[in-house]
Amino acid sequence: MRMGAVMRKVVCLLAWLSVGQVSGSYLPQDMNRTLQDLLQHYKISKSDIYDGKHVFPKEELKGKMESQMLFMGGVLEAYDKLFGHMLKGLPTPSPLSATSGDKADTSGPSTTEPSAAGDTRFNLIKVLQKIRELKRHSYQEQLKVLHGLQKLKHIEMDNIKVQGKALWELPWIYEKANSLADNVMRRRRRRRRQTRTGLAREPERRAKGQQ
Known part of the structure; x- marks a missing residue:
């Protein structure tokens, strides 16, 4: 364009x-x-x-x-x-x-x-x-x-040296990627639990407010 x-x-x-x-x-x-x-x-x-x-x-x-x-x-x-x-x-x-x-x-x-x-x-x-x-x-x-x-974007995909080094680095990158994904999932589950707990306690709070 x-x-x-x-x-x-x-x-x-x-x-x-x-x-x-x-x-x-x-x-x-x-x-x-x-x-x-x-x-x-x-x-x-x-x-x-x-x-x-x-x-x-x-x-x-x-x-x-x-x-x-x-x-x-x-x-x-x-x-x-x-x-x-x-x-x-x-x-x-x-x-x-x-x-x-x-x-x-x-x-x-x-x-x-x-x-x-x-x-x-x-x-x-x-x-x-x-x-x-x-x-x-x-x-x-x-x-x-x-x-x-x-x-x-500038990684030389056809470079044999780059390919070899990338293979050596893959184990810790793979571990880190999985760890990040797990942390995100745990954070989401924690937020959902907090939301459900807050909703469950809402009637109790309302009852106390009416007393």
């Missing part, structure tokens, strides 16, 4: 996030306004917005909380990279405009006024900072796991 198409779909999702806000949501008002400004620059048709195809599928956010957090960490990492590509897609600020103030007065695409392109760069950076703050404060552990998974 070409970067332009990816950007259009990302903007679709930004539109969905900013338009479909719920009262009391976590999206700050200034960030919402910034996204609206960006949507004016990265304008796409309504048919693209409402084509039912999201860049990041919602189905991945309906599982267990740990899985949702891990997936969301990947989504934020993807946004970080995409915003970097979007910034690179804007013309480089001229030396004069780069030193004229904290809003970089860059020249935009041929159909955009220079000041508008400068605002676009400023707004992209502003939203990117918000994304990075959220990653840093709430998704450090998930990003460590994701970076570890990315390293697995």
